[in-house]
Amino acid sequence: MTQPVDPNYLPADNRYESMPYIRSGRSGLKLPAISLGLWHNFGGIDPLENGRAMLHRAFDLGITHFDLANNYGPPPGSAEETFGAILRKDFAAHRHELVISTKAGYWMWNGPYGEWGSRKYLISSLDQSLRRMGLDYVDIFYHHRPDPETPLEETMGALDHVVRQGKALYAGISNYDAEQTREAVRILNDLGTPCLINQVKYSMFVRWPEEALLDTAQELGIGLIFFSPLAQGLLTDRYLDGIPEGSRASKPSGFLKKDQVTEENVNKARRLNDIARERGQSLAQMALAWVLRHPASTSALIGTSSVQQVEENAAAVEKLDFSADELQAIEDILAE
Ligand code: NDP
DSSP states (O other): OOOOOOTTOOOOTTTTSSOOEEEOTTSSOEEESEEEEOSSSSSTTSOHHHHHHHHHHHHHTTOOEEEOOTTOTTTTTHHHHHHHHHIIIIIGGGGGGOEEEEEEOSOOSSSTTSSTTOHHHHHHHHHHHHHHHTOSOEEEEEEOSOOSSSOHHHHHHHHHHHHHHTSEEEEEEESOOHHHHHHHHHHHHHHTOOEEEEEEEOBTTBOGGGTTHHHHHHHHTOEEEEEOTTGGGTTSSTTTTSOOTTSGGGSTTOSSOGGGSOHHHHHHHHHHHHHHHHTTSOHHHHHHHHHTTSTTEEEEEEOOSSHHHHHHHHGGGGOOOOOHHHHHHHHHHHHO
16 A cells, blocks of 8 residues: 655654664664664565655664665565665655665676676676765665575675775674674774674564574674564454455565465464563564564664554564563464
8 A cells, every 4th residue: 555655755853752772782883772774675666656665764764884785676676776765755855864784695687697606796786886875985784695606705704894995884794694694794804894783584473583693693693683583464453354455475475475475483473472461562573573582682673564563563673571481472473
């Protein structure tokens, strides 16, 4: 559903009053506890005015961090174009208040230089991203996924290079496990461009970072930003009564497939929803508070398809703490 948009948008004066800002590791940069990603719903196939309305509301609620990648769309690149157009129209006077990130690592163009982790690919891709968004620099440039073939020194060297060029303020990695993170951090430290943050998938349904990464990140002094904290909508009330029209699982372009909306997942979500209600929250809000409970957490990186979802999710920060009994009740449901 397209949302009404204010063509003469001016950010709310009280935009910094409710959102907590959390330091990313031992860096100087703080990120909002809730950040907004543009993976879905900002592509060339999506209504621009809806994306515009969501960005306005997000910024009004203190969400200062917007996350992109070269390939977000569809088609690939179009989310950066949409974002650039909205940025020029509505946020031109506020660039210094925004943390904008992009990434390279997945397929972006044909041929040997259009994916993975070579210096050739990363630097070409960032130049293209900057052009699409109409920016001189991004705040964070990520290597999007580990490359088993390219020497890590080359990939991290490319991140160091773009930071020195001023095309990115900070370097980040994404989808790196604990050992890969340790190695990347060591190389970047040696180069003099410390790693700011690792962006990984984490939610009540996807818990691999608990094995080692949460503690490793804390030890190394880098931040962690968690993508798909709502398991693409499974950890909300979206699928409690079937797969609604217009939902991510209902769309051919969505990365959540119908067969991931299993009876087992939905049953767990129903029971988690009961705990959330007892806490006076929605399930989405509890799922966001849950990923933020570890001291290594910097931000929960959400996606949204409506202004209402932006508002609901930003309000998760009103109750972030859990009692030991609540955490145990959640564990019991997840373990079944
Ligand atoms: P989420 O787990 O937050 O899922 C977002 C989806 O959940 C929305 O599109 C919406 O689905 C549904 N939703 C959100 N809020 C609510 C609510 N309050 N009530 C009901 N449904 C809700 O995150 P994403 O999977 O979208 O990932 C977030 C961001 O993380 C991406 O935009 C991207 O920036 C980043 N990312 C990074 C990756 C990486 O490799 N580094 C990989 C994937 C994502 P619906 O459309 O059905 O309304």
